Amino acid sequence: MRKTIISLFTVLMFFGAKAQDSNNNQLIxxxxxxxxxxxxxxxxxxxxxxxxxxxxxxxxxxxxxTVQYQIPSNANKLPLIFWHGxxxxxxxxxxxxxxxxxxxxxxxxxxxxxxxxxxxxRGQGGRSPQETTIPATPNEQYWxxxxxxxxxxxxxxxxxxxxxPETLNQFYRQISPDLGTIDFEVNTDAVSAxxxxxxxxxxxxxxxxxxxxxxxxxxxxxxxxxVSYEPGSGFVFPQGEAPPTMPSAxxxxxxxxISKEDFLILTKIPIIIYYGDFIPETPSEFYGTDNWRTRxxxxxxxxxxxxxxxxxxxxxxxxxxxxxxxxxxxxxxLNNKEIAKLMADWLTEKGLDKTSNSxxxxxEEIKTLSKAKWQWMADKNVDSLSNLFHEKAxxxxxxxxxxxxxxxxxxxxxSIWYKKADVHxxxxxIFGNTAIVWNEITLLAxxxxxxxxxxxxxxxxxxxxxxxxxxxxxTFSKLM
Amino acid sequence: MRKTIISLFTVLMFFGAKAQDSNNNQLIxxxxxxxxxxxxxxxxxxxxxxxxxxxxxxxxxxxxxTVQYQIPSNANKLPLIFWHGxxxxxxxxxxxxxxxxxxxxxxxxxxxxxxxxxxxxRGQGGRSPQETTIPATPNEQYWxxxxxxxxxxxxxxxxxxxxxPETLNQFYRQISPDLGTIDFEVNTDAVSAxxxxxxxxxxxxxxxxxxxxxxxxxxxxxxxxxVSYEPGSGFVFPQGEAPPTMPSAxxxxxxxxISKEDFLILTKIPIIIYYGDFIPETPSEFYGTDNWRTRxxxxxxxxxxxxxxxxxxxxxxxxxxxxxxxxxxxxxxLNNKEIAKLMADWLTEKGLDKTSNSxxxxxEEIKTLSKAKWQWMADKNVDSLSNLFHEKAxxxxxxxxxxxxxxxxxxxxxSIWYKKADVHxxxxxIFGNTAIVWNEITLLAxxxxxxxxxxxxxxxxxxxxxxxxxxxxxTFSKLM
Numbered sequence: 024m025r026k027t028i029i030s031l032f033t034v035l036m037f038f039g040a041k042a043q044d045s046n047n048n049q050l051i052x053x054x055x056x057x058x059x060x061x062x063x064x065x066x067x068x069x070x071x072x073x074x075x076x077x078x079x080x081x082x083x084x085x086x087x088x089t090v091q092y093q094i095p096s097n098a099n100k101l102p103l104i105f106w107h108g109x110x111x112x113x114x115x116x117x118x119x120x121x122x123x124x125x126x127x128x129x130x131x132x133x134x135x136x137x138x139x140x141x142x143x144x145r146g147q148g149g150r151s152p153q154e155t156t157i158p159a160t161p162n163e164q165y166w167x168x169x170x171x172x173x174x175x176x177x178x179x180x181x182x183x184x185x186x187x188p189e190t191l192n193q194f195y196r197q198i199s200p201d202l203g204t205i206d207f208e209v210n211t212d213a214v215s216a217x218x219x220x221x222x223x224x225x226x227x228x229x230x231x232x233x234x235x236x237x238x239x240x241x242x243x244x245x246x247x248x249x250v251s252y253e254p255g256s257g258f259v260f261p262q263g264e265a266p267p268t269m270p271s272a273x274x275x276x277x278x279x280x281i282s283k284e285d286f287l288i289l290t291k292i293p294i295i296i297y298y299g300d301f302i303p304e305t306p307s308e309f310y311g312t313d314n315w316r317t318r319x320x321x322x323x324x325x326x327x328x329x330x331x332x333x334x335x336x337x338x339x340x341x342x343x344x345x346x347x348x349x350x351x352x353x354x355x356x357l358n359n360k361e362i363a364k365l366m367a368d369w370l371t372e373k374g375l376d377k378t379s380n381s382x383x384x385x386x387e388e389i390k391t392l393s394k395a396k397w398q399w400m401a402d403k404n405v406d407s408l409s410n411l412f413h414e415k416a417x418x419x420x421x422x423x424x425x426x427x428x429x430x431x432x433x434x435x436x437x438s439i440w441y442k443k444a445d446v447h448x449x450x451x452x453i454f455g456n457t458a459i460v461w462n463e464i465t466l467l468a469x470x471x472x473x474x475x476x477x478x479x480x481x482x483x484x485x486x487x488x489x490x491x492x493x494x495x496x497x498t499f500s501k502l503m
Numbered sequence: 504m505r506k507t508i509i510s511l512f513t514v515l516m517f518f519g520a521k522a523q524d525s526n527n528n529q530l531i532x533x534x535x536x537x538x539x540x541x542x543x544x545x546x547x548x549x550x551x552x553x554x555x556x557x558x559x560x561x562x563x564x565x566x567x568x569t570v571q572y573q574i575p576s577n578a579n580k581l582p583l584i585f586w587h588g589x590x591x592x593x594x595x596x597x598x599x600x601x602x603x604x605x606x607x608x609x610x611x612x613x614x615x616x617x618x619x620x621x622x623x624x625r626g627q628g629g630r631s632p633q634e635t636t637i638p639a640t641p642n643e644q645y646w647x648x649x650x651x652x653x654x655x656x657x658x659x660x661x662x663x664x665x666x667x668p669e670t671l672n673q674f675y676r677q678i679s680p681d682l683g684t685i686d687f688e689v690n691t692d693a694v695s696a697x698x699x700x701x702x703x704x705x706x707x708x709x710x711x712x713x714x715x716x717x718x719x720x721x722x723x724x725x726x727x728x729x730v731s732y733e734p735g736s737g738f739v740f741p742q743g744e745a746p747p748t749m750p751s752a753x754x755x756x757x758x759x760x761i762s763k764e765d766f767l768i769l770t771k772i773p774i775i776i777y778y779g780d781f782i783p784e785t786p787s788e789f790y791g792t793d794n795w796r797t798r799x800x801x802x803x804x805x806x807x808x809x810x811x812x813x814x815x816x817x818x819x820x821x822x823x824x825x826x827x828x829x830x831x832x833x834x835x836x837l838n839n840k841e842i843a844k845l846m847a848d849w850l851t852e853k854g855l856d857k858t859s860n861s862x863x864x865x866x867e868e869i870k871t872l873s874k875a876k877w878q879w880m881a882d883k884n885v886d887s888l889s890n891l892f893h894e895k896a897x898x899x900x901x902x903x904x905x906x907x908x909x910x911x912x913x914x915x916x917x918s919i920w921y922k923k924a925d926v927h928x929x930x931x932x933i934f935g936n937t938a939i940v941w942n943e944i945t946l947l948a949x950x951x952x953x954x955x956x957x958x959x960x961x962x963x964x965x966x967x968x969x970x971x972x973x974x975x976x977x978t979f980s981k982l983m
Contacts, residue, residue, distance in 0.1 A: 049576055049936065049967075050532040055608060056598035059676035067641040073648050073655035074789065081641035084675040089594070096529055112627050114569070118536035128535060146627045147592050150680050156636045157682055161547040161561035168553050175553035195564040196539035200630050200682060202637055309554065415932045417941055419960045421983050424930075424941055450904075452895045452975065454966040456529070457937040459976050461897055461904055480899045482978040484964055486934040487529070495932065496939050498962040500980040503901050 050131055051096035051456060060220055061213030062087025062143065065152045086206075087149035088213035093127070094136040096456065096487070097385065099378045101225055101247060102136035106214060108230030108255070110166065112146030112199045113139035115229060119355040120194035121185035126227075126354045129363045134378060138221065142210045142232070144203035149213075151203020163195050168311030169273070170351040171301045179301050183348040183356035205231075207257070211239045218245035225375055227366075230255045230351065233296075234279065240292060241285045248375055250366055251296045253351050255318050258325040261286040261332075266324050272307060273314025276321055290334030293373045296322050297365070299349025299356070300342045315351075335373075339365070386451045389458045392492055393449065393483055397464075400441035405431050412494050413486060419498035430497075440469040456487040463502070478502040530611055531576035531936060540700055541693030542567025542623065545632045566686075567629035568693035573607070574616040576936065576967070577865065579858045581705055581727060582616035586694060588710030588735070590646065592626030592679045593619035595709060599835040600674035601665035606707075606834045609843045614858060618701065622690045622712070624683035629693075631683020643675050648791030649753070650831040651781045659781050663828040663836035685711075687737070691719040698725035705855055707846075710735045710831065713776075714759065720772060721765045728855055730846055731776045733831050735798050738805040741766040741812075746804050752787060753794025756801055770814030773853045776802050777842070779829025780822045795831075815853075819845070866931045869938045872972055873929065873963055877944075880921035885911050892974050893966060899978035910977075920949040936967040943982070958982040 063086050069079025091113060092102075105126060107115040116126045116139055127137050141148040144155075167173045172184050172194075184190070214235070218224060225248045228236035234257015240246040241259075258278050260266070265278035302315040322338050329336040341349050346361065353362045370376045378384070392411070399407045409431055418430040433439050448463040460483040467476050484496035543566050549559025571593060572582075585606060587595040596606045596619055607617050621628035624635075647653045652664050652674075664670070694715070698704060705728045708716035714737015720726040738758050740746070745758035782795040802818050809816035821829050826841065833842045850856045858864070872891070879887045889911055898910040905913075913919050928943040940963040947956050964976035 048533065050535065052530040052532055053528065055530065056602075056604070057594055058598060058602070059673055062676060065639070065641055071644045071655060073644070073791070076645045076648065076790075078641055081644045082675070083639060083641040083643060084672065084678075085639070087676045089676070091597075114537055114627060117571075118538060122536075122538070124536070141627070147594060147621070147679060149676060150637070150639065150678070152639055154636060154639045156634060157630070159545070159563060159565070159630065159632055159634045161545055161558055161563040163563060164551045164553070164561045165556040168556065175551060192564065193539055195562070196542060196567045196569070196629060198564075198630070199627060202680060202682075310556070311553070413934070415934070417930070417932070417939070419941065419962055419978075419980050421981065424943070424960055450897070452897070454893070454895070454937070454975050456935055457964070457966060457975070459897070459964060461899065461976075463904070480904055480978070482899055482962055482976055484937070484939060484976070486937060495934050495937070496941075496962055496964070498899075498960070498978045498980050500899050500978050501901065 049455070050128065052131075053094045053096050053098065055091075055093040057089065057091045059087040059089050059149065061216030062149045063152070083150065083152065085150045085152045086143040086209045086213065088143055088210075088217060089141045089147040089149070090138050090217055092136065092138045093131055095131045095134055097134055097378065098136050099134045099376055101223055101375050101377070102138055102221060103130055103227055104138045104140065104214075104217065104221075104224050105227045106140045106142065106229065106232040106236065107145075108228075108232055109205075110198045110200075111229070112141045112148075112197075114146075114197045114199075115352070116354060119359065120197065121187070121190040121357070122193075123359070125359070126363060129360065130367075133363075133367050133376075135376075138217070138224070140214065140217070143213050144201055144205070144209070146199045148202070153203055155201070155203045157200045157202070163198070166198070168309070169314065171299065171311055171315065172350045174309060174311060179348070179350070181348045182301075182350060183358050184350055185357060207235050207238065211235050211242055214239045215243040218243040221245075223247050225250065225370065228252070228254065229354065233257060234259070237289060241281070241288045244288070244291075246292065248293045248370070248373060249295075250369070251294070252353055253298055253315070253318070254296060254322060255314075258321045259286060259289070260325070260328055264328060266321065269317035269321060271310075271313045271317040273310035273317075276314075276317045278321060286328075287332055289336075290329055290332045292335075293375075294326070294329065294334070294336040295366075295369050296326065296336070296338045297353060297362070298322070298338065298340050299351060299353050300347050301350075302340070385453050385458065389451050389453075389460060389485060389492065390449055392485070393460045393462065394446065396483075396494070397441070397444040397446065400434060401443060403434055403437065403440070405435045408434065411492075413488075416493070416495045416497070419496070421499065421501055438470070441466065442469050442474070443467040458485040458487075458492065459483070460485070466499075529935070530608065532611075533574045533576050533578065535571075535573040537569065537571045539567040539569050539629065541696030542629045543632070563630065563632065565630045565632045566623040566689045566693065568623055568690075568697060569621045569627040569629070570618050570697055572616065572618045573611055575611045575614055577614055577858065578616050579614045579856055581703055581855050581857070582618055582701060583610055583707055584618045584620065584694075584697065584701075584704050585707045586620045586622065586709065586712040586716065587625075588708075588712055589685075590678045590680075591709070592621045592628075592677075594626075594677045594679075595832070596834060599839065600677065601667070601670040601837070602673075603839070605839070606843060609840065610847075613843075613847050613856075615856075618697070618704070620694065620697070623693050624681055624685070624689070626679045628682070633683055635681070635683045637680045637682070643678070646678070648789070649794065651779065651791055651795065652830045654789060654791060659828070659830070661828045662781075662830060663838050664830055665837060687715050687718065691715050691722055694719045695723040698723040701725075703727050705730065705850065708732065708734065709834065713737065714739070717769060721761070721768045724768070724771075726772065728773045728850070728853060729775075730849070731774070732833055733778055733795070733798070734776060734802060735794075738801045739766060739769070740805070740808055744808060746801065749797035749801060751790075751793045751797040753790035756794075756797045758801060766808075767812055769816075770809055770812045772815075773855075774806070774809065774814070774816040775846075775849050776806065776816070776818045777833060777845070778802070778818065778820050779831060779833050779836070780827050781830075782820070865933050865938065869931050869933075869940060869965060869972065870929055872965070873940045873942065874926065876963075876974070877921070877924040877926065880914060881923060883914055883917065883920070885915045888914065891972075893968075896973070896975045896977070899976070901979065901981055918950070921946065922949050922954070923947040938965040938967075938972065939963070940965070946979075
């Protein structure tokens with residue numbers, strides 16, 4: 024008894040492209056690495072004699088930034104360049120103290136190329152040209168206050184910081200000493216050199232790098248936007264427009280005067296500044312919070328001045344939009360995914376998340392490729408096809424299933440000539456690095472000396488290989 | 504005119520699994536991050552008062568290692584833990600000075616989880632509990648000699664080191680200062696704590712970490728093997744069996760005596776030691792090369808002693824097996840892929856490259872899943888099927904193509920009952936995260952009230968989603 028299955032449905036259903044699977048945890052990395060950028064070289068006078076080595080004539084390479092980067096598959100055009108704050112390194116943006124993903128990996132998942140800086144004289148950054156003494160003074164509780172995580176033994180109320188002892192242990196061990204004097208000129212030169220090397224990008228600063236970020240953006244117009252988390256100093260104003268020094272229980276905050284010409288450069292790029300919670304509106308006696316009162320106030324003046332001259336800057340005080348409990352480190356707080364989403368949405372709003380290879384354009388690319396393939400088959404163009412077919416691909420026909428070598432031979436010899444494929448409908452879905460194409464076609468083929476016409480659903484599977492797609496499966500499924 | 508295509512081939516060709524595509528440059532990362540491990544805490548006497556912060560009662564977390572890690576998809580069981588040498592950090596194992604992939608990425612591609620250490624008091628590693636002065640003495644040419652890259656301005660003949668100025672610039676900028684005294688006890692404690700945290704693994708040392716590696720393996724039996732590149736000091740011997748101090752133009756090399764009991768621990772794990780080129784057989788006047796003459800000589804005695812007590816140790820002097828031109832940094836030399844292959848082959852030889860999820864076992868997993876799926880379809884088990892089917896999957900039948908919701912409804916309602924699939928042949932190919940299954944089946948189905956039997960080639964596509972597989976396509980292709 025051999026009957027054919029009765030057709031129950033005649034309507035072909037086609038679906039549009041959807042966002043990437045959110046439940047797939049894997050990262051697909053196109054490229055990753057580390058390099059030094061910028062810096063200077065000290066050279067001792069005299070001539071070096073390798074048979075009697077002395078300091079004379081030897082060099083010391085100093086003051087570069089060290090930068091690690093990862094470029095995801097299907098990357099956005101503009102990378103994010105993350106610059107840590109005082110006492111920190113690239114680790115600020117990596118795994119959080121409580122072991123969750125930091126901005127490095129969160130933004131890779133959002134398809135941004137990510138660059139993490141260790142600034143000169145910090146972490147893996149360059150040495151200093153001057154001899155330096157690193158103190159070993161216990162001072163971590165002071166910083167915990169300044170970071171608005173805890174006042175002494177008391178955590179801030181409802182703080183977005185995990186209270187297990189191991190989290191605090193990891194947080195403290197993230198602190199990294201100065202390998203030399205902090206020198207804004209040295210730092211901004213190195214970060215500017217980074218933008219010379221990599222081209223356009225978005226600079227993301229934190230705390231102490233905030234003020235240096237404005238200066239770097241003035242130095243280097245490859246910086247196309249700035250996201251600044253809790254900048255704590257170095258607010259720049261045009262000469263004559265700087266506000267007076269603001270006193271606080273944490274010390275005075277001085278504005279920085281620069282030329283109006285330089286200042287106006289900052290009006291050409293979108294800027295967003297975020298501050299967290301526990302910042303008092305009126306003077307408080309606790310240095311840890313009061314310090315941020317003046318910083319937030321001066322950030323608002325900075326933004327006003329930028330916008331007065333036609334710029335596009337904004338301060339977001341998170342509690343004012345209903346996001347509570349954030350410390351000085353929103354990027355690693357318990358709600359850091361929400362914080363990242365805010366930033367990602369802003370990047371989208373400003374058109375900074377463009378991609379040359381979105382899922383939509385991947386769909387188009389695959390459709391074009393699939394169509395080209397029918398033409399190559401019609402033309403018996405085995406050169407193009409052998410480049411397209413994966414060496415392990417299979418081809419499923421009514422009469423048998425075989426591999427790439429055989430299929431190419433079939434096409435080249437003309438034992439099947441795929442003379443004309445009329446494509447009625449094409450549907451594409453992208454699954455990570457894999458694209459599946461469902462083609463409803465009428466195929467006019469010449470087999471031997473017979474011209475035959477059949478309706479098929481053709482299932483094609485493509486696998487992304489670097490920047491190329493390879494066909495790994497082609498199944499002809501005859502329709503009734 | 505509608506004819507069917509004439510069957511040209513009746514033999515179904517099935518291929519075995521092959522190694523992963525070598526031309527696919529993408530890395531698929533299951534997890535990545537950074538953490539601190541080990542270390543101690545200094546606590547100043549007294550009580551901390553947050554309203555009047557002084558040193559009293561504050562802490563300083565010191566002497567941890569900082570470890571970055573990446574775990575690839577389909578990872579081998581045993582990770583590789585890379586430990587840098589003197590004046591270096593994790594960067595030793597990352598991008599080479601001339602911009603190629605280092606061991607970090609090379610071994611990720613070989614499916615090893617990779618951990619990179621910044622040891623205590625180096626790079627992003629922990630601070631020291633003692634105040635420390637970092638000198639700023641130009642001394643790079645001295646080290647270039649010691650590393651057997653160049654003697655003064657003259658590169659070693661046919662050295663495996665790129666001679667462009669930028670390569671030398673990058674190489675120098677990879678050097679990182681000591682943030683405190685180098686303390687073997689502190690370092691080996693931190694690395695031992697790392698193995699406590701991550702479990703079994705293979706320790707890969709370089710130069711100054713070589714000697715510390717033996718001590719760490721004695722401290723922690725989670726170290727299942729050691730690969731040591733150019734260990735330069737700290738060769739251990741049982742009490743009474745240490746060779747005399749070896750003088751060289753680079754200074755004397757002293758053996759380290761330890762208890763025989765401790766020494767015997769090293770006989771329980773496989774050990775391999777590699778040395779590069781330009782090491783003289785007889786005393787030379789140049790410190791840079793002569794230093795390594797004694798180090799290689801003592802390494803040979805160390806290995807002899809290990810093996811005398813039943814161990815499995817080996818010294819590979821690369822020029823003796825025809826690999827020429829290597830410096831003190833074989834892992835980043837121009838031929839580092841060849842050097843990596845040697846190491847990978849040794850790991851394989853010692854059974855250290857086992858995987859719980861090799862391509863072969865993935866093949867089996869997929870076959871089992873595909874078979875289970877036929878059973879679930881026969882049983883109308885839509886719970887299991889809805890878990891298996893990707894939400895964007897498509898199902899291609901002779902009578903139409905539809906999505907997951909419709910297919911589940913078809914199965915649940917019994918409008919098609921896939922009563923029995925006789926599987927004659929199954930072929931599986933793995934393409935990165937995608938598996939394609941070609942099933943040749945005879946399907947007994949009940950459609951409406953009719954029992955029908957057909958021969959199909961069924962093309963199934965599965966996508967790996969975390970640790971699960973989702974079916975993204977199921978195409979029935981009727982065979983003649």
